[in-house]
Amino acid sequence: MRAVRCETHGDPELLMVRDIPEPVAGPGEVVVGVQAASVNYPDVLIVADKYQVSVPTPFTAGSEFAGTVRAVGEDVTGLRIGDAVMGTAFGGAFAEKIAVPASALSPVPEGLDMVQAAAFNVTYRTAYHSLTTFGDVTAGEWVVILGAAGGVGTACIDVATRLGARVIAAVSTPERAQACRDLGAAETIVYRDENLKDRIKEITGGGADVVIDPVGGHYSEQALRAIAWGGRFVVVGFAQGDIPRIPLNLILLKGAILRGFEIRTLAQRLPEVVDRGRSAIATLVAEGMKPHVSEIHGLDEAPKALARVAQRQTTGKVVIDTTR
Structure with missing residues (x-):
């Protein structure tokens, strides 16, 4: 599968699209076919090795995504192949597939498409x-x-x-x-x-x-x-x-x-607050709340997308569409 890889820490332009092995769902994990992934400023910092937590190279960039469940590992309940989900991870979102713990996923709220869902959660x-x-x-x-x-x-x-x-x-x-x-x-x-x-x-x-x-x-x-x-x-x-x-x-x-x-x-320290917030946010979405997506790029354009976010040339959210 194709993925946006950071092989050397530095500017976003150093990122490369590579073919890497597809992920496998381990116990408690789910493989998601990523349809859209959004760019967050911490992604820029992680690539530059300026984030609070350093990630050793090489790694696949990206932390927020939406797509459909492709495989379910042992001990996973409540999720089935074909479910529309959105989720977060510390890395790996700028790829055609990602394996994450089932707890990192939530259903795509009714009223949001995949691009909007990818831009919504974080x-x-x-x-x-x-x-x-x-x-x-x-x-x-x-x-x-x-x-x-x-x-x-x-x-x-x-x-x-x-x-x-x-x-x-x-x-x-x-x-x-x-x-x-x-x-x-x-x-x-x-x-x-x-x-x-x-x-x-x-x-x-x-x-x-x-x-x-x-x-x-x-x-x-x-x-x-x-x-x-x-x-x-x-x-x-x-x-x-x-x-x-x-x-x-x-x-x-x-x-x-x-x-x-x-x-x-937040979820580790205040899980009950997160649960209440999820319900309140769902209500706001039902009332018409949607993220402001200003730009959509293909996977090959991910380095450019991150560079534009790094240079503050955008408004709202920038999203990578892996199907382009």
């Missing part, structure tokens, strides 16, 4: 839990989303507006700002043209109630300085590459709550 679970489980967002609150035009950012806009919050989308260009307004953001701030701290205070009339930060870098402190007293600041990731050093006196003076959220370990 970003929307991240958005939902960062906003609700860790951000305690309520209707009417001002929510600042940094990196709002990216995959997680656009999902946060979608979920937050459906929860009744007022979204301020912080982005890098006017074009990305327009894309966020089209998705429902009440206000936008363009980093390069406006002072983030001053504009947040101006728009909100005193400070943001919640900040969702998947970006890091120097924007984090600016946003924290613009938070209201008692506000919540949720750290989701560091897409900019730099981990900020936050002055803790800001937390003290503002009575702020600073929380970190990592989707990779």
Whole structure:
């Protein structure tokens, strides 16, 4: 089968499409025929060996996918050949087939096609839990989303507006700002043209109630300085590459709550929260919630797709269609 292989850590352009042996379903595992796989920013970091966990080469890139069950291993119940599923893995998604534990899979929600399902799981679970489980967002609150035009950012806009919050989308260009307004953001701030701290205070009339930060870098402190007293600041990731050093006196003076959220370990630490979130997200999907997919590439174009995400040239989600 064909797979996108990382043989040397570095830029996405170093990735190669290779023929490798097909996976076999071991005990408790399922082989899925991948029809679509989405690009997440951590995929770029893993390929570059800049992620929190280092993956030795060679490996197949990709962490999120949707497709149909092709084989079921021993001790697997509840899944049959032909079932439409979506799932996550630490690697292996950018391939025609992948073997994963059955626990890594869930049914494709009614109303989503395979491309949408591949783009849905990581970003929307991240958005939902960062906003609700860790951000305690309520209707009417001002929510600042940094990196709002990216995959997680656009999902946060979608979920937050459906929860009744007022979204301020912080982005890098006017074009990305327009894309966020089209998705429902009440206000936008363009980093390069406006002072983030001053504009947040101006728009909100005193400070943001919640900040969702998947970006890091120097924007984090600016946003924290613009938070209201008692506000919540949720750290989701560091897409900019730099981990900020936050002055803790800001937390003290503002009575702020600073929380970190990592989707990779949430099910291990808070399984009951994940179950409730799955039900709530399914309800939102039934009401029409869908991921914003801006680009679809074939498997051979995977290096280009990752490079575009790495260079922040996209809005929403970028998806690899293995059938192209």
